[in-house]
Amino acid sequence: MQELEQVSSSLEENKAFFQEKFKNAMDFMLRELELSGTKAALIALDGLVSKQVITLSILNPLLSHAAEMPGNDGPEKMKFIEEHVLGSMEQKHEADIDNLLVALMSGFALLFLDGCPDALIFGVQGFATRGPEEPQNEVMQRGAKDGFTESYQNNMAMIRRRMKSTSLKFEKAEAGSQSRTPLALCYLEGVASEAILRRVRKAIQNCDLKTTLGAGYLSAYLEKKTGIFSSVGLTERPDVVCGKIEEGRIAILVEGTPSVLLVPFLSVENFQTLDDYLTRPFYGTFIRWLKYLAFFLSAFLPGLYVAITTHHPELLPETLLLKIAETQAQTPFPVMLESLLLYFMYEVMREAGLRAPRGLSTTVSIVGGLVIGDTAVSAGLVSAPSLLVIALTAIAGYAIPRLYEPLALLRLAFIVVGNFLGVWGVMIGLVFVVMNLCGESEFGVPLLSPIAPFRGGLVLRDVLARENWKKLSRKDAKVQDMPGSREIGE
Numbered sequence: 001m002q003e004l005e006q007v008s009s010s011l012e013e014n015k016a017f018f019q020e021k022f023k024n025a026m027d028f029m030l031r032e033l034e035l036s037g038t039k040a041a042l043i044a045l046d047g048l049v050s051k052q053v054i055t056l057s058i059l060n061p062l063l064s065h066a067a068e069m070p071g072n073d074g075p076e077k078m079k080f081i082e083e084h085v086l087g088s089m090e091q092k093h094e095a096d097i098d099n100l101l102v103a104l105m106s107g108f109a110l111l112f113l114d115g116c117p118d119a120l121i122f123g124v125q126g127f128a129t130r131g132p133e134e135p136q137n138e139v140m141q142r143g144a145k146d147g148f149t150e151s152y153q154n155n156m157a158m159i160r161r162r163m164k165s166t167s168l169k170f171e172k173a174e175a176g177s178q179s180r181t182p183l184a185l186c187y188l189e190g191v192a193s194e195a196i197l198r199r200v201r202k203a204i205q206n207c208d209l210k211t212t213l214g215a216g217y218l219s220a221y222l223e224k225k226t227g228i229f230s231s232v233g234l235t236e237r238p239d240v241v242c243g244k245i246e247e248g249r250i251a252i253l254v255e256g257t258p259s260v261l262l263v264p265f266l267s268v269e270n271f272q273t274l275d276d277y278l279t280r281p282f283y284g285t286f287i288r289w290l291k292y293l294a295f296f297l298s299a300f301l302p303g304l305y306v307a308i309t310t311h312h313p314e315l316l317p318e319t320l321l322l323k324i325a326e327t328q329a330q331t332p333f334p335v336m337l338e339s340l341l342l343y344f345m346y347e348v349m350r351e352a353g354l355r356a357p358r359g360l361s362t363t364v365s366i367v368g369g370l371v372i373g374d375t376a377v378s379a380g381l382v383s384a385p386s387l388l389v390i391a392l393t394a395i396a397g398y399a400i401p402r403l404y405e406p407l408a409l410l411r412l413a414f415i416v417v418g419n420f421l422g423v424w425g426v427m428i429g430l431v432f433v434v435m436n437l438c439g440e441s442e443f444g445v446p447l448l449s450p451i452a453p454f455r456g457g458l459v460l461r462d463v464l465a466r467e468n469w470k471k472l473s474r475k476d477a478k479v480q481d482m483p484g485s486r487e488i489g490e
Helices: 011-021 051-064 074-085 097-104 152-162 194-205 215-222 238-245 267-271 274-278 281-311 318-329 335-355 358-378 384-397 401-439 456-462
Strands: 028-035 038-045 091-094 108-113 119-123 168-175 181-188 233-235 250-254 260-263
Touching: 011 028, 011 038, 011 097, 011 108, 028 051, 038 051, 038 097, 051 074, 051 108, 051 119, 074 108, 074 119, 091 097, 097 108, 097 119, 152 168, 152 181, 152 238, 152 250, 168 194, 181 194, 181 238, 194 215, 194 250, 215 250, 215 260, 233 238, 238 250, 238 260, 238 274, 267 281, 267 401, 274 281, 281 335, 281 384, 281 401, 318 384, 335 384, 335 401, 358 384, 384 401
Parallel strands: none
Antiparallel strands: 028 038, 038 108, 091 119, 108 119, 168 181, 181 250, 233 260, 250 260
């Protein structure tokens, strides 16, 4: 079979090409017609299109107006069909074979006429989609209850409904040489940095993936360095995207996933939620400080506990020291091994709770929390103080869910460092983490801005504290204007 790059004027060649491409594909549908003496073919894929729409809006009008169509000239007859028969349908001309294949596998129907060197594409998608639901990973107390779905077109509509501005732009792209997954770059024209926008476009063009099944596939291509902390944000909420693009960020909507990428993303934004801005300023500030405290507890508490009990017991009050010593004397494992054992037990139970069927997830939590934990302490395998420290660490980590992955590694690292180097080792590790954060930048914006480089006005305005909206609305805060930011090249 001859490979085609453009639509042939011969209907038989076009039919043979598509039949060969979709050989042994049971969802391939081809309906042959004769329109006023000219042979035609309608091609679609079952399951991606609405058969009712095809029948009522395409086949019935074509057959009922067949006698009115002009002569045997293919292009003239195609023009008549486009303007007088199917004028109300979403349609466009296309001659490129690759574009037609992508359209066909995206839920469009194709109409070919004998003697016509192009085809008509009709929007007749009919595949099932999930309606907007409350996001599972970003639960808000006062925010909206709708979240993104797997259809990036529906996601665009949810953003447009909230931001009625002609400056809001959606730029089409695609990723995956085989999947040809549609993407949409969302930004505010005149607000987003052109340099950052060029860099995002280039990163997507250089993506050499064969298949893109989720937004996370693209993160590695948007980051120059892959460190512990990510400079690419992820959200399931349309209101969060609207707030971020108003600050100059670029959102990337990926077909097939309910998560949207945000670039560039600052480290301090991991501690911010929409609820912070919907409550009164003093309470928003209080909640934010609780999250900072939860971060340090989750990252450093297990390491400090192991370091102090192993190397610096004199730092503990006498009563607490005696209690810990008494419980440790009744357990067979050293403090580090005990902490690691509890830590891995917790991670296994967490993973089991996430992956188990919903009907069993509650059972897994009860068995893990009550049976295993209580039994392990009663049997003398682990001490109650160690169990309390690991449990407090785990709960604190849930206060900042965006940082759970880096926190999981930091906990493990600080437990080992604390056992061998004591408190000084934990302090050295803290300095290393801070230096790593200070040295990271993406899209020309420092990851730790506006803390490093430090700008007191911004820090007191919306980092350590949260001002009221009267003060926040006086000045636009664009991400490319953050302290330390610089223009990036191609």
